[in-house]
Amino acid sequence: MEYVLYVFLFITLYFQIFLLVGYFKRNIGKKHDEQVTDNIIYKNLSTTIIVPCYNEETTVTRTVNSLLALNYPKDKLTIMVVDDGSTDNTWRVIQQFANDSRISLHQKENEGSKFAALNYALNHIDTDLVGVLDADSWVDQNALAKYMEFFADPEVMATIPSMVIAEPDSLLRHAQKAEYDLGLFARKSFAKLDAIYITPGPFSVFRKYVFDTLGPYQEAHHTEDAEIALRMQKHGYKIAYSEKSVVYTVGPKRTIPLIKQRVRWTYGFIRNMFDYRGLLFKKRYRHLGLIVLPIGIFRVFITVVLFPLSMWLFLVPIWNWFQKVSVIGWNPSLSTNIDWFFVNVTQLHVFSIIGVILSVMTIWMGREMIGDRRKFTIDIVYMFFMYTFVAPIWLIRSSYNAVMSKKSSWR
């Protein structure tokens, strides 16, 4: 058992270092040099942004307004709001945009999954680029303009943004903020390694060519955003990451919706990986096939073990101390001469400290990338708690569901 743990630790550490190496890899042979990009004016391609909404009366206005505020030529941007058979006032709320020539409003019957709404919209689109913005997210005004730098490379078929949790107002949302910031670093590494395997719902933009050649969205176990990315990777289509394009999203506030969301994500990831198992361990797909996806799958199982374990290591001394206080009483004799003999040092302790340092470091780098000045905040601690106590629930449940082929619902 001990050795299995060390193997897990080794793989996790290997992956972390691999990402670090990827992150610092120089862009050899890249078409654009980062130093001069600021001075070049890129061509603004005609773009349609689809806003699929299902019962999003409270957030959709903000989403559409953020699109209208985009720093982008008015004649190049079209917005399609698709009401996917909402049962609340969404349709009534979006009527406020009825007179805006850039916005078209559509209403269709709900077919149980988002992909249908996206495909419905795709049928009405004839622009160079097509993007998606979930109705619970909103964009920074420069997000789209920054994309053009990447689309200047004719090989780039899609570009994804930096996703950030906006205005966290609960413990779980704070935890998710740290988690998303940590993800930024991984995203950057993946981008440099040509191994992005998800084009998330909030503001991924594709060339229309992608859908013309590879076909429309698929149901894909309720994770159409993962499937399309894998399909693109399979066909050697390049996905870029524009770190300066920031999109804000909210994330579930409470535990149960969060677990539902993550079960859907993880379940979708595992099932899609099964569907695209042809990518795994193939030299042709390089880092994606050999390292990123296999370890991505493996990590689902590792996380279940490692996070609770490292938390356990920190909780045991606290429990002992608590037990001690309960029998001999609390006498705060803060003796400064700690006997270091009684500080426990095991391999696991050292590795968890390394793990914590690496996590904090990656969050720092992610925040640096998007220009967030507050680097070390308490939400990092919340994230560790979330991954210890909540994540195992969704990981175990989605793995179970995936193995039993049990479908997870959208909401």
Next chain:
Amino acid sequence: MERSDYRTYGFVFLITAGIFVVVFWLVNTINAHKLAEVDDLQRKITVDLLATETQFDLLKTAPCDSLVEGSALSRELNEFGQKLEFAQSNQRSDDPDVEQLKKYYSLLQVKDYLLMQEISRACGLDTDAVLYFYSADCPDCTKQGYVLTEFKKRYPKVRIYSFDTDLDFSVIDTFTGIYDFEEIYPTLVIDSKVYQSFQGIEDLEALLPEAVEAQRIDDIAVEGIDFILTLEDYEGIDGEDVTFTSNKGTNYTYDLRINSEVVKVVLNYDEETETFSVDK
């Protein structure tokens, strides 16, 4: 797939393996150091104990002073035990070095116990001893351990001897045979009486009233020294020049050394107001 990819994988592997090697080396080194520290402690205690014993044999009378020194020895013995216990719980418990040391520890404790009993009998003094028998699978033993450690801190003159009954060691078996108790742990033996349940601090204090009283007097005596130092009559006197000599009721007698002259000072302690006054 490019050749540079393999180089990257190999490079990352080397870094990862390097970190692993360093971590394992570090942890092993630290633990080896800790064990060496315990070993040194054991050697020191052995010498001290042997010295007392030899002195006893040599003089054919009890070296009564050693009872006072003995409390330092007993403190070391306790520290030795705690460190051993810690080393055992955090390293692989089947470590032969640790087990060997634990047996040695038990042996030293028994020797210390017997020697101190003999000396105190010969000197006509009372020494309080607690014998503590425990086992790894006993749920209350951790708590009992905490209590005894704390008790030792509060009453340093009480000698506490702890024995791991899981240790396959004849000396411990003989020892448990003398008191003839069932294998229920924690088991405490105080004044030849066997107690087979968890004893809190208050319980122990009730079982050892003399030790508690002696400690109380000692504590007051120490406070008395502080009081003397604040007196105007003895200004400029150092704490080292004051020695507590005796106690009778609420009277505490001290010897003061002032310019190589010894002056007797008697303080009266008011237990209600917890204040001192100079007894004229």
